[in-house]
Amino acid sequence: MEHKDLEMIIVGAGLSGLVTAWRCLDVNPGLSALLIDSADHIAGDHTWSFNETDIAPDLRDWLKPFIAYSWDSYDVAFPKRKRTLGIRYCTGNSDSLRACVLPHIKSGRLTTRLSEAVTKISPKSVTLEGGETLSAPIVIDARGFKPPADKVLGYQKFVGQTIRTAQPHGLTRPVIMDATVDQLGGYRFVYCLPFTDHEILVEDTYYTDGADLSENEVTTRLADYINDKGWGDHTLIRKEKGVLPITLAARYPKDRTAQIDLEEPTVIGIRGGYYHAITGYSLPEAVKSADLIAGLIRDAAGDYSKEPHAEMAQHKLDHLNEERFARFLNRMLFKASDPEKRYKILERFYGLPKPLIERFYAGRISKADKIRILAGKPPVPIMNALKVMSEAKFLAKHLPESDTAV
C-alpha cells in the first residue's frame, strides 16, 4: 500500500530515527513521514552524552532543545594523570528527545505506528510482522545494533545507576573517566554525571573482547565505588546497562568509486556503523546523518530516483575511511597491550593538547594529529603494535573472507 503524500518511512524510533525525523521535518516544511517501532513508545528510556565540539558549529543551536544538562568542563583521572578539560559536555535524554519531535507529531506531519515490528526492509518498502507492506520513496532502517558480519569488534560494557544522595555528592562537573580504579583484566573506569547537587549517574565501564556483560559483578563493584565516595546513603532512581561495539577492523571496498549496492536499504544509527569507533557513542554521527538526509531531501526537490539512497551509501564508505586510524588505535588497545595496562594508552592520550582531543572525538583529526598521537615512547610494546598495524592482515587472521556473510 502506498500512503498518499508519504515521502519517508523510518523504522526505529530510537536516537537516530528520531533525530533524523526531527531534522528532516524541520528542514523540509512540505515533508511527511511515518515512524514505525516495535516498542510501545518512542525514544526508549536513555541518556545520551557528547562533547559540544563533536557537533558541527552550524548545528549546535538547532540541537539545543535536546540538551537537558550541560557543563563547561569535565575531569579525567588516571594513576599518573588528573586533568580538567574545558570542553563543554552535554546530555540529552528520552524526555528531551520526545519533546523535540512532538510538534511534528501534533501537526500531523509525523505519524507513528507503535508496537509493530518490521521484518523486512528494502530501499523503497517495509514489511510488517503481520505481512502488511508499506512503500515510500525514502525508507530508512534505524533499528539499533545488530552484530555486523564484516567487522571485528571489541566491546565497551557498563552498568549505570542514577542515584539521589542524602547529602550533596560534591561533584560540580562530570568525571568522564576515573581510571584510578582496579583494572580487573581490561580497561576499566567509572563515569559520573552530576545532574544536580544530589542526583548523579554513576557507571562502571570496562573494555574487553567479548560482548558478555557480567551484570551482577559490575553492579557489585559499582556499589563499592558509590560507598567509597561516601554516597552510600542514597535512593536508586534509574538503572541502565550497555554493550557498545568498538571497531577493531572493518572489511569494505576501499575505493571510493567502488560499485555501490543500491539493493541495500539505507541504514543509519549504530546498526549502520555510525558510532565513534573508540567510544561506541553515536549521537554526533546520528546528527550528521540526519542533517545529510535532510539536505538530500531538500535538494532532490521531489525527485528521489537516485537520492538520497546512493549518497548515503557513499557516506557510509566515507565514515569507514575516516575511522581507519581509530580502528588501529583500538587494535593497539585490545590486542597489543597487556589488559591490566590498557589504561596507559588513554592516560597518555589525555596528556595531549585540548584542541587535538576535541578533534579526535569529533572525528576530524589531521595527519599531524595522528603523528602527535603516536609520537614518543609507545604505551604498548613496539613489536605488538607493529603486529596489529595492518588492517588487512588483522582481518585475514580474525575474520577470514569465508566468514564474511553476504
Ligand SMILES: Cc1cc2nc3c(=O)[nH]c(=O)nc-3n(C[C@H](O)[C@H](O)[C@H](O)COP(=O)(O)OP(=O)(O)OC[C@H]3O[C@@H](n4cnc5c(N)ncnc54)[C@H](O)[C@@H]3O)c2cc1C
Ligand atoms: C545504556 C546506553 C547508554 C548510552 N549512552 C550513550 C551516550 O551517552 N552517548 C552516545 O552518543 N551514545 C550512547 N550510547 C550508544 C548509542 O548512542 C545508543 O545505543 C543509541 O541509542 C543508538 O541509536 P540507534 O538509533 O542506532 O538505536 P536505538 O536508539 O537503540 O533505537 C533502535 C529502535 O529500533 C526499534 N526496533 C528494533 N527492531 C525493530 C523492528 N524489527 N521493528 C521496528 N522497530 C524496531 C527499537 O525498539 C528502538 O526503538 C548508549 C547506549 C546505551 C545502551
